[in-house]
Amino acid sequence: MRFSKMFITTLKETPADAEAISHILMLRAGYIRQLAAGLYIYLPLGIRVIERINKILREEMNAIGAQEITMPALHPSEVWQETGRWFEIGDEMFRLKDRGGRDMCLGMTHEEIIAWLAAREIRSYRDLPQIWYQIQVKLRDEARPKSGVLRTREFLMKDSYSLDADEEGLERSYQLHAGAYHKIFSRCGLKFYMVESDPGMMGGAKAHEFMAPSPAGEDEIVFCDSCGYAANVELALSVPKKAETKNWVLEEVSTPEKRTVQEVSNFLQLGPEYFIKSILLISEKTPVLALVRGDQELHEKKLIRIIGKHRQAHEEEVKEILGVEAGFIGPMNHKIRIVADVSLKEGVYVSGANKPHYHLKGIRPGRDFTAESHDIHIAKRGDFCAKCNTPLRVEQAIEIGNIFMLGTKYSLPLKAFYLDKGGQGKPIIMGSYGIGPARIAAAAIEQNNDRDGIIWPESIAPFDVELLPLNIKDAKTAEIAEKLYKDLIEAGIEVLIDDRDERAGVKFKDADLIGIPTQIILGEKNLKEGLIEIKDRRTREAVKVIIEEAVEKIKGKINFTHKGRI
């Protein structure tokens, strides 16, 4: 491809709207343009990267026996009503009516459509297992699109779905996907982790996320370097540092106007780890008192899994239910359900006395109150691994893929059944698996860039090499550049030749910005000696080679295995 013919518009300055590195660089280097919030145009360079990623996706999906199909982005509401998600999902679903007044929606994911298809086409256990996938657009009316291509309202997704006869089959399909995902992200040159994740509204028993560590990521993941435990903070278990058990006897202490843990802690000159925070919540059925240690934060999502959907109680409700004003609530003498964090299994604490302006010192869990014990705090750095007691690490990351075991959540309502060997009708066991190609591209940039621009992993760069004839008006330069260009293409290498009549500085700057991993520099002085330069974008190391040997040397530098070309 010729630079002069290709639509490449680089920007010298950082657009004011961009903050994330990948967003800034994709804009500046001419990969994308923004149409509206969360809606992006992919320019010629951008689509080349996406296509290369998609090629890897297809190869690895096909390798585990998955079959490509394509489903509509526009869905009738009925299938979504049958699984209930039409009603469960709120504003995030784009809804519309067709000319006949029928409710429709734009597909945010395709479990319903797959189950619909399976219900019609799968009849016997002999038809199973199946893995179907597509690389197609998803539409979600995100509350807050952000960080360029990292969170958008319309995005490409490789989504696959497994159909199995039983749980063992699902486990196999799940493992096949986990394996394929490892290969995909490795081939894309990403640093990533597979972590346990919350199945959330997708339903089902087990789920994992693939996370590319980056400060631009929206997720936090917790790691144990000793036993390998890795999980999203949304469900990560941890054991907070123990507080020394004091020799207190149970006594009331006066704490006038001191309501928050912070205030009482300062007032009594005691660390927050000696306090019990008591939070009254109203779940769908009943009030629940949640207890966490004063230095811990209550984790809403963990609690949802235990008591279901809930909200904080209003001030009046606190008085009505517990008979005391907020700020002086303690765990003792209540008749309602109490859920305490695991860190409160033992120790001795201070908490509200259930009496205005008084706290109780010397409270012992078990003796003074009883509660259900669950991990309901937010795991943080320095906490200990719940499995092996090693200090945990926390890292920010971009979610680049996820895998879910769904079970029968979709097959039952959509009547996707098959007949087993005994002629019995059984629901198909499903799994669903997603990867966002744009997030792979953005994560690759977040993980690989420098002051001058992008440094693409070879496998997903828009081109393998960029040819830089510095002075295109010099006849010899032009002639050698053209020959090299043709020879490289013939050798199966994808080349961008900067054939513009620009000064050397401009070409260098653009080449570094665009980030093609290998640069071939043709300067007049070197050419006179029969030499060209092969320069590595990442290390900036350059080697001079004899023109005649250039093609072989370049082929040697490019990692062909990475591209799956062998």
Next chain:
RNA sequence: CGGGGCGUAGCGCAGCUUGGUUUAGCGCACCUGCCUUGGGAGCAGGGGGUCGGAGGUUCAAAUCCUCUCGCCCCGACCA
């Protein structure tokens, strides 16, 4: 949805507080010519905006007021 910031030429910005001396300005980009060719050159000439939109105040509005649309960031949410 709550909080904050911002909309002036393709991009980055100044002007707005104290309305009129601005036919709205600067840098980059763009067009023409000369010159230059190893890290976003130089000189000369030139084109382009009516200040997000609507309404209002005023003799006079980019500047003041009201409404509205859009974008970014933090939070909530996130199948």
